[in-house]
Amino acid sequence: MSEHALWVPFFRAIVVFVYFLLVTAVLIWAERRIVARMQARLGPNRIGPFGALQTLVDGVKMFFKEDVTPAMVDRPVFVLAPLIGVIAGFLSMAVIPIGGEVTLFGETFTLVVSDLNVGVLWILAMGSIHVYSVFLAGWSSNSPYPLMGGVRASAQMISYEIAQGLAVASVVIYTGSLRVGDIVAAQSGDGLFPGMPGWNAIVLFPAFLIFTIGMVAEAGRPPFDLAEAEGELVGGFHTEYSGMKFGMFMLAEFMNVVTMSAIMVTLFFGGPSGPTFGLPDAVAWVMPMFWFFVKMSAFIFFFILLRGALPRYRYDRLMSLGWKVLVPVGLVWALVTAAIVLLEEQTVLTTEVRIGLGVAAAVLVGALLFVGAAPEDADAIPDERDPQDDAAQAPGAADRAENAEEVGT
């Protein structure tokens, strides 16, 4: 990385920070409007044009709300938990390019906080730090619903972290670099035939599917918002939170949607790359930002649609989906990707063969995915154990008595 003037890093960091904060604010408003539309309501429409300033007003309102800290909480951790969430959320955006090269006051640089050489791993690492926010919020509240919600949510997050990690691994295998800049650059060319975008989402379709499911689960959004299933767990891990601390969790949650969409666009849809329509250079630098925003908005919209359209998943199904389907499929797909890469390198495959291979692989993995995701009866191994076991293990009651004793102690 070449040397820049000292203001450049500050500029990059602050631009990205403000960018994502604004997008998050817009998302909160957009979600309320769109979901309202899906439910034949109006949604917020008083403040600003189409109620667009509603989020701002809500944010200000948060400051003037009482911040109740219940008596039984573990204070330092109780305060720390929402902070971790927000900070990890912002940091995971550090490697995402929100636009192309820009020239400002004689300095030319890419619109990204920093194109770290461990790029994609940075995203995953911040995701794994985010788990602490949820877990610690539940633990420090010292109250039943948050505790369960926290453990549930963190178990869900770590389960899908594996699936996501495997999907990202496929991308890295295909690209051969961990650097986000390289991954974006590798997608900027043509796809299998001229005119088709070289997006990873097409070539690595199964990985894309896994990542899509994984990102919804990671963000804890409907239909995978089990952690705060209000019917069973009230608010989940943040039940005991109020005021600005609650606001932080809300911010982190919505920011997660933005981050996940941005990561998705970066890894699978070519990031800010896109046609410039032969515009003059003076204007062309806007196009990457435009493309990035459009693509990201599409995924944010997808998140909102999911929320509006789908009922909540059941927790056991959710965990089964993650472990029994996504993890094995992700592993196999990573190896298949590597095999395809090697084939590409060693023999000159014709376009037809490539397409054929890709379709075959995608169908195979897709089929696995849907067979696995089918209702439980289809894939459950008949459990021959239990009845025999209870019969054979004569003092089965002793087992239970033991438990009772143990619980009592």
Place this chain on the structure above:
Amino acid sequence: MAEAVSFWVFAVLALGSALAVVAMRNIVHAALMLVLNLLAIAGLYLTLQATFISIVQVLVYAGAIMVLFLFVVMLLGVDRDDTLTTAPRLTAVAVAGAALLAVALLAAFVGPYTSPASVCGADTEVAASSDAVRCIGLDEVYGEDGQGGVVLLGEQLFGRYTFPFELAALLLTVATIGAVILARRRDLDPEDLDPEDLDGSEPPPGAAGLGSTSSDALDLDPGTAAADTELVLDTAADDERED
């Protein structure tokens, strides 16, 4: 300059949090301090230019191992007043041992690495003249790859260390078996318990003794068997609590 500053920041952070881990009374607070310690170590790796190792440190240690740790704390239902106490005598022994090791390490490192005669000392002429390869920064070793050491690491891991790499798969397999066995309540394979099996075509060695001497566990009479508790982890599974 930046390197020195970040080194000192992370080093102090690492030391302080490590001390806090042993000093904290609340187990979750101690665990959080350990997380901080691991992150500080990751920072030290970063200072060393080993960015890949650094991020893996965050992913695996802070992101996975400590999460497992916290889950186990939840599993055991550790009360917040549950303090970690050690007998004073043991504490004294531990402190003495740690101090001894610290002094030994200090002595061992300070001598060879800082004296003017040392290849790693400030005296660059000595460093240049002798076998100074050990004193170059990782930056130069990684030099070419520009990926924070991941290329170098990969080439070593999959070229030179093929055998231990595959052994690691066996290690993880054993760990999986252990986790499943620990988490399961039942001791036996039910199919093997089926009495018909025992009268099968070829009686397993020792089956003859089953009926005559004992019908149940060998080691305990039924009364104590019921009282004898299983591992806490096992019975802690208060299965219906969650739902």
Place this chain on the structure above:
Amino acid sequence: MFEEYLPVLILAVVATAFAAGSLVVSSLVGPRVPNPTKLSAYECGNEPLAEIRTTRFPIRFYLVAMLFLIFDIETVFLYPWAVVFRSFGWFGLAQMGVFVAILGVAFVYEFGRGGLEWD
């Protein structure tokens, strides 16, 4: 190196300042009217149970965390491999294939033992 991480550091500082600042400001300007009910645990209006912390969680969660650790390590091994496997060709693929196959056996075993069931 330093150049690369300086913006990240700045971002971290800005994010921390934003988050912590919000909390501080809200604690300054927000009202504070405590009462015993507010300060007790929320249990849908029931009298709070006393000792939530002695609750033990199902062993399933432990198993999930353990498996997460195992497969996380496997995933972490995939990254350096992903970057370099081209230079090893088919041998590289076979090497990771064996690794994944061995863990695949562990995975199938676990599946068969019901370790992935959430009952």
Place this chain on the structure above:
Amino acid sequence: MFLAQSALGVPDIAWSSFAPELVPTTAALVLLLLGVAGRRRMAVAAPVGLAAVALGVWLITIELNLPGAVAVVLGVALPALVVAFPRTPSLVQAWGAGLALAGALVLTLWQYTAVLAPVGEGPMLVQNALQGSIANDGIALFTRLTVYVTALLVIPMGYGYLRQRRIYRSEFEPLLLLATVGMAALGTANDLITIFIALEVFTLSLYILAGWARRDRRSEEAGLKYFVTSAIASAVLLYGMALVYVATGTVDLPAIGLTIGLVTTPRSVAAIGLALITVGVAFKVSLAPFHLWTPDVYQGAPTNITAFMAAATKAAGFAVILRLYLVAFPTLEALWVPVLSVLAAITMLYGAYLAIVQRDLKRILAYSSITHAGYATIGVVANSADGLSATLWYLLTYAIGTAAAFGALIALERRRQGEVTFADLRGLGREAPDLAAVLALSMLSLAGIPATAGFVGKLMVFRAGIDAGLTWLVVIGVVSSVVAAFFYLRIAGVMFLEEPTGERGRPQVSTGLSVTVSVSAVLVIYLGIQPQLFLDLASNAAALVR
């Protein structure tokens, strides 16, 4: 130099260098699958068997007849076993594991005769394979022999026992096989990383195995205690290895051996690393004062697992000790020889002394195993070819004697349903003369009475010690042997000279158990009166990859 040597491109895989481990590894994975396959056992067994047969045929066509034959036999045996025991999958597991271990033994011998000593009589070659991860030399050969023989003895020995205690699970054989593989790999490991991972493979398996009897508090305790102490020991060992790497810049043992002598190597760092490594390995082979976990763990663990732990871990542990000290740290001899000598002296005296005051036979054998670790260390500190072959030989005889002793204990324990004390031995010579004879024989061998295997071992170790000028240590060893002989002979005496007390059932000796204890008894006598073949092997095997 900086990060070991750089080996780019496709590394060379010398299959023969780890061929013996491939069989039990594959078997463990297949048996693991079979254990959960339920009614679909054949769907696992048939393709695997077919693949193995195909592999075997291919091996035979390229003139690798013996490995090919092993693959074919095992490939045929697997489906055959599934067909033969349709209702008792546990027997498939036990037989499968046994056959795999037998295959591993055959391959070990094939490797020795075909690769390492092709002429037969000439000095053994050493093989440095897989870019230095594996060294096939005398240590590797003997570790493999000891470990595979022990595992082969333990499987039939424990089958009935586990079933009767109702603690049999299908994971038992896979775990035992994986532990065996880990130990064998440790015997061949020639760099610090491989050493550590192999060590963890087998200790992790043993943690699980030691806590196998979930309903038995003592077994739980054994598992937990072994886990905690051994994990700490592993951490200390790893710390030591890291320091050695810091000092030398390499993880290859021969390279460490070369580098550590250079003036540019900071010796003080290497010395601290060596000290930590010594603590770590002393824990693993339970040298006093790092033996505190041993009695409780050996007593609590199910007896067949104790037999395996006592016999096989010693072999693996000493393999790594020999390799570390003789290959990597010969230039630091002045540091480790006195330390290890003192440890050995303490171990021999302390173990023998504490064994006398025990009442539980498993505890006696535990302290006996500690004492024997001391004797074996004499061969290490002799720091010579003789010492090396003496230790290797000693571990083999010790393993067989210990396996026989624990086998006899299993029979007694099954009758008694609990711990076995001296009272249970009274008059055993009259009730069950065969069992008593085996137990007595193994005691004589462990005591080192002439005409048993143990005698030859002790003789060799002591001679190596004297040759190395460690007379004081040998004197302590002799004193310790005399003390130890007291309790060994007391066990034998109680069985034959005292009257039985009260009504007791006959000891339960299953077929598998009786076969294994008989085989071990025969081996004990055979190695005692006809040691020449193995002695030649041992002295021939005193070649190291340096």
